[in-house]
Structure formats: C-alpha cells, structure tokens
Amino acid sequence: MPYFDAASTAPLHPVARQALLAALEEGWADPARLYREGRRARLLLDAARETAAEALGCRPDELAFTSSGTAAVHTGMAGALAGRRRTGRHLVVSAVEHSCVLHAAEVHRRDGGTVTEVAVDRAGRVDPDGYRAALTDQTALAVLQSANHEVGTVQPVAEVAEACRAAGVPLLVDAAQSVPWGPVDGDWSLLTASAHKWGGPAGVGLLVVRKGVRFAAPGPADERERGRHPGFENVPAIVAAAASLRAVRNEAAAERDRLAALVDRIRAEVAATVPDAEVVGDAVRRLPHLVTFSCLYVDGETLLGELDRAGFAVSSGSSCTSSTLVPSHVLRAMGVLSEGNVRVSLPPGTSGADVDRFLTVLPELVAEVRGRLGVPAAAEPAPAGPPAGRVVDTLGRRCPVPVIELAKVITAVPVGDTVTVLSDDEAARLDIPAWCEMRGQGYEGERAAERGTAYVVRRLS
Amino acid sequence: MPYFDAASTAPLHPVARQALLAALEEGWADPARLYREGRRARLLLDAARETAAEALGCRPDELAFTSSGTAAVHTGMAGALAGRRRTGRHLVVSAVEHSCVLHAAEVHRRDGGTVTEVAVDRAGRVDPDGYRAALTDQTALAVLQSANHEVGTVQPVAEVAEACRAAGVPLLVDAAQSVPWGPVDGDWSLLTASAHKWGGPAGVGLLVVRKGVRFAAPGPADERERGRHPGFENVPAIVAAAASLRAVRNEAAAERDRLAALVDRIRAEVAATVPDAEVVGDAVRRLPHLVTFSCLYVDGETLLGELDRAGFAVSSGSSCTSSTLVPSHVLRAMGVLSEGNVRVSLPPGTSGADVDRFLTVLPELVAEVRGRLGVPAAAEPAPAGPPAGRVVDTLGRRCPVPVIELAKVITAVPVGDTVTVLSDDEAARLDIPAWCEMRGQGYEGERAAERGTAYVVRRLS
Known part of the structure; x- marks a missing residue:
C-alpha cells in the first residue's frame, strides 16, 4: 500500500x-x-x-x-x-x-x-x-x-x-x-x-x-x-x-531530485485533471517530497477515506478530518481553500508507478465524492433559484455544504448584487473567501449573525 | 558477565x-x-x-x-x-x-x-x-x-x-x-x-x-x-x-521466591564473610531481588571497579562513585554507613552459581581494597599514636580516609576522652557517626571549623 x-x-x-x-x-x-x-x-x-x-x-x-x-x-x-x-x-x-x-x-x-x-x-x-x-x-x-x-x-x-x-x-x-x-x-x-x-x-x-x-x-x-x-x-x-x-543524508542527493520531479508531476496533473482544485504552497522554494492541494465541493474526510480504500495513505488539513472542527491554522494563515484538502508527502523510495496510479485514481474519487454531494464532477452544482431575502441558511451544516449552497445560488443573483451565507462552520470563514477568489466573485466580509456568522458575497460576473 | x-x-x-x-x-x-x-x-x-x-x-x-x-x-x-x-x-x-x-x-x-x-x-x-x-x-x-x-x-x-x-x-x-x-x-x-x-x-x-x-x-x-x-x-x-x-508478571511468582532466597543468601554471607560490613534496608519487608550493604574502610568506586574487573556489574550509593561528592540521600536519611556501599539487584533469571561466585569473590576484593588503603583485611587499621591536640586533620582527603584515620587513633585516646576529626568530605558527616554506632563509640556531634567540619567522637570502650 x-x-x-x-x-x-x-x-x-x-x-x-x-x-x-x-x-x-x-x-x-x-x-x-x-x-x-x-x-x-x-x-x-x-x-x-x-x-x-x-x-x-x-x-x-x-x-x-x-x-x-x-x-x-x-x-x-x-x-x-x-x-x-x-x-x-x-x-x-x-x-x-x-x-x-x-x-x-x-x-x-x-x-x-x-x-x-x-x-x-x-x-x-x-x-x-x-x-x-x-x-x-x-x-x-x-x-x-x-x-x-x-x-x-x-x-x-x-x-x-x-x-x-x-x-x-x-x-x-x-x-x-x-x-x-x-x-x-x-x-x-x-x-x-x-x-x-x-x-x-x-x-x-x-x-x-x-x-x-x-x-x-x-x-x-x-x-x-x-x-x-x-x-x-x-x-x-x-x-x-x-x-x-x-x-x-547519503541518499538525499539522489532522492531529492527524483521526489521533486514526482511532486512536480503531481502539481501539474492535479491542476490539469482535477477540476476546481487549488495546489497550495510555494512551487519552487519547497521541500522535495511534499505537495498539498485542496478541492472545491469536496468533504476532506470522505476523500481521505476513499483514497485509503484505494490504497493511499495521505493526510489533510481540512477541518472535516479532525475532531477540532477547525481547518488547519497553516491554511488559514495562508488564506487558501481548506475544502477537500490533501497533503501528499512521499517517503524516500516512492515509485513513479505508485504516483501514476494515485494520479489516475484521484480525479475519479474527487468526482465520486462530489457526485454524492450533488455536485457534477467537473462543473458547478446545479443552479437553484434565488434564495429568500438573498440569504442562504446553512446553519448546522458542515464543510463543504456552505460553499456548495453558495455556488448553487450565485447565478440567480443579479450581477452587482450581494448574497449572504449564514454558517456556523469554522471552515466557511476560510473557504467562502477562497471560493470567491477562485471564481472571480467579490467577498465583502463577514458579520456576526443571530446564529453563526453572515458572509457577504457580491456577484461580479 | x-x-x-x-x-x-x-x-x-x-x-x-x-x-x-x-x-x-x-x-x-x-x-x-x-x-x-x-x-x-x-x-x-x-x-x-x-x-x-x-x-x-x-x-x-x-x-x-x-x-x-x-x-x-x-x-x-x-x-x-x-x-x-x-x-x-x-x-x-x-x-x-x-x-x-x-x-x-x-x-x-x-x-x-x-x-x-x-x-x-x-x-x-x-x-x-x-x-x-x-x-x-x-x-x-x-x-x-x-x-x-x-x-x-x-x-x-x-x-x-x-x-x-x-x-x-x-x-x-x-x-x-x-x-x-x-x-x-x-x-x-x-x-x-x-x-x-x-x-x-x-x-x-x-x-x-x-x-x-x-x-x-x-x-x-x-x-x-x-x-x-x-x-x-x-x-x-x-x-x-x-x-x-x-x-x-506471569514469571513473577516463581522468580520472587527464588530471587528472595538468593538475596537472603547474600545478606547472610556478606554479614558472615566480609568483616565490618553493614547490610542495610529492611530484611523482611523488602523487594525480592535487591540488597545493599556498606563496607568500612573501603573506597566504593575502587570496589566497584574491582567487581567490574571480576565480571560483576553492581551499583553504589557511595559518594566516591559519583561526581557529586555527596553520598546517596537515601543512606543519609537512614543514617547508615555509606562507605564502600554496594547495591546488588538481581534481574530475573539470575543463577545461584553467579551469586555464589559473587560471594566468593567479594570478601577477597574487599580485603584487597582495604589492603591498598593500609587497612588489614579483617581488622582495624594499625593503631597510631595519639594525635596532636586530639585532632585528626583529614582535610582534603576523601572517603574512606577520614574514618580510617579515626580508627587508627581511637585506641590512643583514653576511655572517656574525645577526639576530633577535621574533614571537608561530605561523606564524613554520615560515615563517622555510622562508624561510632558500629564500634560502640560515642558520637558527640559536629561543629563548623575554620576549614571543613569538626566531628567529635568520645571513646567509650
């Protein structure tokens, strides 16, 4: 494995x-x-x-x-x-x-x-x-x-x-x-x-x-x-x-280049084959063996479970995979997406064949997890009508649901107008602005609501 | 070994x-x-x-x-x-x-x-x-x-x-x-x-x-x-x-009795075959595998070295074996001799033959170490004349010298009179009273001296 x-x-x-x-x-x-x-x-x-x-x-x-x-x-x-x-x-x-x-x-x-x-x-x-x-x-x-x-x-x-x-x-x-x-x-x-x-x-x-x-x-x-x-x-x-x-250390010089090349392959392939994925971290000034990416509209814990069943042991900074309900402080400090987060860190001796198999399996599993959440593999979730009072209530629902619900209604909001997402999931604080950045929409900020937090998004396109 | x-x-x-x-x-x-x-x-x-x-x-x-x-x-x-x-x-x-x-x-x-x-x-x-x-x-x-x-x-x-x-x-x-x-x-x-x-x-x-x-x-x-x-x-x-x-734990019931018997043998044999040795610790309410004794007129570090050369790994609470120059706080709290201290703790599986060999070798090595310090194997050090002003100056000399010097002069002190030992070795504080107790002499206490400490001993017999 x-x-x-x-x-x-x-x-x-x-x-x-x-x-x-x-x-x-x-x-x-x-x-x-x-x-x-x-x-x-x-x-x-x-x-x-x-x-x-x-x-x-x-x-x-x-x-x-x-x-x-x-x-x-x-x-x-x-x-x-x-x-x-x-x-x-x-x-x-x-x-x-x-x-x-x-x-x-x-x-x-x-x-x-x-x-x-x-x-x-x-x-x-x-x-x-x-x-x-x-x-x-x-x-x-x-x-x-x-x-x-x-x-x-x-x-x-x-x-x-x-x-x-x-x-x-x-x-x-x-x-x-x-x-x-x-x-x-x-x-x-x-x-x-x-x-x-x-x-x-x-x-x-x-x-x-x-x-x-x-x-x-x-x-x-x-x-x-x-x-x-x-x-x-x-x-x-x-x-x-x-x-x-x-x-x-004696093996490091050879392994460094080999693993760095494998990681470059992962960085390129994930970006190319997994829709709505964000590869995070410095592409050049980085450890040779480590790469992290996040996938929109994916529940990190479910994805890790699927990868485990497919034979791959990886880690995640998504809140969904930890008992703390808080996304990794590293991803928060970077201001990047935490949804569907996967960290791949290759031990010395990792074979190119195993990496290839991972890259074959990953897009399929991401598509499968998205499908279960009602999100088509390579597209936005099916658009819904405009939300009542321009407020999407996702209280009590965990990552990635708040972002999925936002994506569903955004096309029903007139360009230039705003929509508000109500959420009590800590991950939303990171993932809603990150979604806006990825989608070219305007994140207007958050305010405390009667329950949870209200995140305001302006439709720009 | x-x-x-x-x-x-x-x-x-x-x-x-x-x-x-x-x-x-x-x-x-x-x-x-x-x-x-x-x-x-x-x-x-x-x-x-x-x-x-x-x-x-x-x-x-x-x-x-x-x-x-x-x-x-x-x-x-x-x-x-x-x-x-x-x-x-x-x-x-x-x-x-x-x-x-x-x-x-x-x-x-x-x-x-x-x-x-x-x-x-x-x-x-x-x-x-x-x-x-x-x-x-x-x-x-x-x-x-x-x-x-x-x-x-x-x-x-x-x-x-x-x-x-x-x-x-x-x-x-x-x-x-x-x-x-x-x-x-x-x-x-x-x-x-x-x-x-x-x-x-x-x-x-x-x-x-x-x-x-x-x-x-x-x-x-x-x-x-x-x-x-x-x-x-x-x-x-x-x-x-x-x-x-x-x-x-599964082996403990059998090993407990076997090792306890070996330790009883050590307790009895050391007392019988090593002159001027004091077996310390409770004879009955004790760990099955552990026994500690101290030997008058012996330098603990030298004795441990000899035992090591003879193939026995043991430990000691003597000050002479540690870099701190202070005898074990346990022996101090008990008020027992720390000179020539040896702790024997038998691991499970210790053979009776090894213990017998230890008991054969020990008295010879103690005698040898004493001989080097000018103390006959089974007797007090050769008596010396009365010390000038009834003061034995052992400043700068380490355990067991202060006690040896005290033993040398005690017979030159009239019964009922006192002799004072000057020492700057921490072990003397424990070992001079312990010697008095073993020898039936009177320990009168200590006082600070211009250099080191003055220990006062009254000859009772």
Whole structure:
C-alpha cells in the first residue's frame, strides 16, 4: 500500500532497524554507570551524538537528545525564554509554525509574556522584513520553521537568522521537516528536530543550543543530557536515530531530485485533471517530497477515506478530518481553500508507478465524492433559484455544504448584487473567501449573525 | 558477565524484543491518522493500554504513556499540584524518594510551595503516622514510593493511602521498583512506573491518574495521551512495554521466591564473610531481588571497579562513585554507613552459581581494597599514636580516609576522652557517626571549623 504521509512519520529506515537491533544488544545499560555494560552504552551514546552533530552542523556538546521533537521544541523555547528573561518577555513566531510551537507560545502568553505572530504570504512564506519589524529590544526569542510541514514551503531561515543576529535575538529553528534533506543554513542559535520524521525510531528528538546562547533548562533538575532532558537515555533508539540520519543524508542527493520531479508531476496533473482544485504552497522554494492541494465541493474526510480504500495513505488539513472542527491554522494563515484538502508527502523510495496510479485514481474519487454531494464532477452544482431575502441558511451544516449552497445560488443573483451565507462552520470563514477568489466573485466580509456568522458575497460576473 | 544492577535498568526481556520487532512492522504509523496504517497503530496502542492498565489495576482511560518514568513523575506531581492549587500549595514526600521526586519538590518549593519531608527509620521505612502528622488542610499532594530503589525496603503504601484518603489528599505512588512484582495495594490516587525497570524498552513511562483526581496537565497543550504527555506516541516501544510487563508478571511468582532466597543468601554471607560490613534496608519487608550493604574502610568506586574487573556489574550509593561528592540521600536519611556501599539487584533469571561466585569473590576484593588503603583485611587499621591536640586533620582527603584515620587513633585516646576529626568530605558527616554506632563509640556531634567540619567522637570502650 503506497504510504504518502512521510511528513507525519516516515517508515523505519532499514539502517535504523539494523542499528536498533545491534544497540539493543550492546547499549541497553545505563550510560551513567561505570561497569562494562554502562561504559559500552556511553560509548555508543557518545558516537551517536558525534554522528548527529555532524549532520546538523553543530558541536557534539551543543546537542541534547530529548524524547521527541515536541519535547525538544518545548524545552528549547522555555529554556531560551527563561535564559533571556532579563532582556524581556517578547516572543516572535511565524503564523504557520507547528502546533507544538504555537502551544508553547500560548503558555508563554498565559504566563505574562507577549507574542508576535509574523504573517505569511499566500504561499505560506514569511518575509524576513516581517521578522525584522517584529524584533524589539524586549524580544527574548524568535522561532521559525525551516520548512512548513503542511504545504512544504521553505522559509528564508538564513535571512531571518541574520536579522535576529543584528538585533541580538537568538533564533530557534524548528527543522523537523527539512533535516533529512540537509543541514539548516544560516547563523541560527537553537535548532530542533525529530528522528521519526527521517525514518529513525519514535522517541528521539534533538535539541541544539549553540555555545554562548543563554539557556536555563525548565523543569526539575536532572543530570542526564547536560540537564536539558530528564530521564533515562534511550540509547538504542538514539543510536538508531543517528545511524539512519547519516544513511538518509547519503541518499538525499539522489532522492531529492527524483521526489521533486514526482511532486512536480503531481502539481501539474492535479491542476490539469482535477477540476476546481487549488495546489497550495510555494512551487519552487519547497521541500522535495511534499505537495498539498485542496478541492472545491469536496468533504476532506470522505476523500481521505476513499483514497485509503484505494490504497493511499495521505493526510489533510481540512477541518472535516479532525475532531477540532477547525481547518488547519497553516491554511488559514495562508488564506487558501481548506475544502477537500490533501497533503501528499512521499517517503524516500516512492515509485513513479505508485504516483501514476494515485494520479489516475484521484480525479475519479474527487468526482465520486462530489457526485454524492450533488455536485457534477467537473462543473458547478446545479443552479437553484434565488434564495429568500438573498440569504442562504446553512446553519448546522458542515464543510463543504456552505460553499456548495453558495455556488448553487450565485447565478440567480443579479450581477452587482450581494448574497449572504449564514454558517456556523469554522471552515466557511476560510473557504467562502477562497471560493470567491477562485471564481472571480467579490467577498465583502463577514458579520456576526443571530446564529453563526453572515458572509457577504457580491456577484461580479 | 553477571549483571546485578536490575534496579538501574533491566536487560531487555525476550518478549519485549519480540513485541518491539513485530510492532515496528505493524505500529510505526501515526495512531492519530485515519488510514489503514494509522488505524493499525491505534489498535496496537489501545491493546497495549488495556494490557498495562490491567497489570496496574486501573482503567485504560486512567493510564497515559509518557517518555520515561521521570517524565511520569514530573507530570504527575506538577499536574496534581496544579489541579489542587486552590486547596493549598503544601506537598508531602518521604526523605528517601527517587531524586526525580525530590527535584520536582525542589521546583515546587522554588515556585512558592512548601514541602514536608517525612523521615524514615534506620531500615529506610516511613511510618504512616509520619504522613498522617504531615498532612494539613493546605496539603495538595503526598508522594510515596512503593519500595525504595537503593535499599529495597517496601513502604506501607496502603496505610499511607488510607491516611491520605482520610485527609482528602491524593497520594501519588512512585511504583518504579515494585511494578514488575505485582500491582500496588491500597487506595492510591496517582501512580507512576518505568518500563525499562521491568525489561521493557527505554523511553516508556506510565502515569495513572484515577478518575475524580483533580489534575491540570502542565506545559503546552497537546492532543496526545489525553493531554497528559505531548509528542508523537512511541507505539512500538509502548507495545513492547505492555507485552513484557504481562510476561514479567506471569514469571513473577516463581522468580520472587527464588530471587528472595538468593538475596537472603547474600545478606547472610556478606554479614558472615566480609568483616565490618553493614547490610542495610529492611530484611523482611523488602523487594525480592535487591540488597545493599556498606563496607568500612573501603573506597566504593575502587570496589566497584574491582567487581567490574571480576565480571560483576553492581551499583553504589557511595559518594566516591559519583561526581557529586555527596553520598546517596537515601543512606543519609537512614543514617547508615555509606562507605564502600554496594547495591546488588538481581534481574530475573539470575543463577545461584553467579551469586555464589559473587560471594566468593567479594570478601577477597574487599580485603584487597582495604589492603591498598593500609587497612588489614579483617581488622582495624594499625593503631597510631595519639594525635596532636586530639585532632585528626583529614582535610582534603576523601572517603574512606577520614574514618580510617579515626580508627587508627581511637585506641590512643583514653576511655572517656574525645577526639576530633577535621574533614571537608561530605561523606564524613554520615560515615563517622555510622562508624561510632558500629564500634560502640560515642558520637558527640559536629561543629563548623575554620576549614571543613569538626566531628567529635568520645571513646567509650
């Protein structure tokens, strides 16, 4: 079954499995102990640290192993913020960071700190000037991902790092998505990563704190990992993580071009063969293996279910697929359609044949899902008469119904006049303006209604 | 090589290895995803939770998997303290808890909370009345280990839990050492454990929070593990942890008696064949597999090194073996000798032949180490003349030298008179009184000296 969700977690790399098995034999003991088994575990741990540090471009004593990428981010942010508390309590993040960064920012805000979210463009990319403008003499820390986990857009880390250096502010780079492909450019101060994203085992995060960065580890004291991550070191998993990172990097040059070409094929074919689909994220400055698109008039959860039945494991930022009922904050920050959203992230070794099969199956499944919702495969939904009082009531109905109902009535509205959609579905806030943009209609804004929200659309054509 | 340090970490159980390998195949995907691989990982995770919950005697939805026992303790304590913050900010712990508990207590104190440490007797056991007396209407949480990790003494958890219930205070039980042997008795509220202590893989801790216990998870929000532990679930390791816990429990009844008999043999033989050794911890109410003893006039690090060369991996609470220069807080709280301290903790499957060999080798090695320090194998050090001004200056010299120097001069002191030992070694504070107790001499107390501390001893016999 083709697994196209490497950005969630990559299948275990064969080198990781091999190293894990060997290290379960040789490295299971406590590396803090002085007897032979302990010394052996310590040697393996030290060697793994050397290997991983080399891959990340840091000194071994700057690298701590944590229990996950999330733990690395939480500790990195809390430690850097605490270390510079005297400077100030201002934090700068981008609007499209991983939720673990935004949740840590939320804790900082709750604890009395302030947070600036730097906006992104429609491709999901921050402007270095946005960071430059956000930095103040109270700024304790800035955080930026190396590349976005949902749409693959690569961020201008080196430029932002330069702006941060000039302002004397440390930059933490969340490199979870890009580390398999190469070291992070630029003069960053802290860096985090997660082994299961490159085919290492779960349970290993990486936290780099450059020498000279003020850092006060949060939480109870612990002598492990230089006080930066408490608890018994998971030496076998760390060994497997380091060995597989080296292996993945050795394969990266070849896989990068091959997967980038497959993704280009997906980008082109989806645009050409799936009507009313929007491919999102930067087409050029992007991760090699990741592409995201959204499909009008499609329920994301149903589409994912159909793709699963057809043998494809993909992910989605649609609200319809999550229990939160809120579309992905990344798509919201970009202002792009979230309806029928599909993220395809190819693991190394993905075959062109599997991608071809995906591209054959996808338009059929989109057509099928649309058909069930009363939308013809390649056209607008059948037009309906003008709505009473120019208001389309979709209260209680979930994405993609509000947009479908809007599309049904728009032709009954005189050009130049407006129609109002009433909706209590969070996705409508993103998808109605996105539909207007795709259809060349005028989005006039929203206002609170007695129930839900009223979205006003002006017919322009 | 006989590995006698199971209390630090147990070798991987064969069932853990087998389950880990299977789950690396079947359970590597993200259990939050809806496609087939994700659903499969979710099923494995749910089944592991059922298995582990049954072994712990709780409901599956009361159990969260964390990344380590330390993480479980930190989160459990912080969450319970925050959940009852309105009641008060008083925390009760025993003086012999694992350092991760005491470090979390330290953070609580630093944040403005108060902490009461309940003392232990010479066997390392708390008195339930000690807890009863410590609880106030401001007490937010009490913490007690099920059994001590350094000396094996089993704590009266059920009685303490009853006292806590009566006072309306939740009790968190750190069950890391006892969980392999059986569920924890009594009406406790929270429980923590660590898989690598029973032969499961590293990287899996367990946190039980009983229904109805007020709990506010610390740190940034995260949807994993009911918000109680952030980051990608390590499903393969969790599966291996649960499977091996069940296996270890199935073997526990037979191993318990066998290892308890081996430990009885060690207790008796060490007392009989190693002169001036003190076996510490409760002889009866103890973990089956663990015994600790201390040897006068022996440098713990040297003895561990000799045992390692002879093929035995053991641990120690002596200051001489750690970089902190402070003897174990457990031995200090018990008021027992820390010199030449050795902890033997037998993993399941330990053979009687290995234990016999250990018991043959140990007295020879102790004698050898003593010989190097100028102490005859089975006697006091050669007596020296009376010290000038009745003061023995051992400033700058480490354990066991201060006690050896004291033993050398005591016979030159008239019965009824005192001698003063000057020392700047932290171990002396524990070991000089312990020597007096072993030798029937009078310990008169300590006072600050111009350099180091002056310990006053009265010759009684």
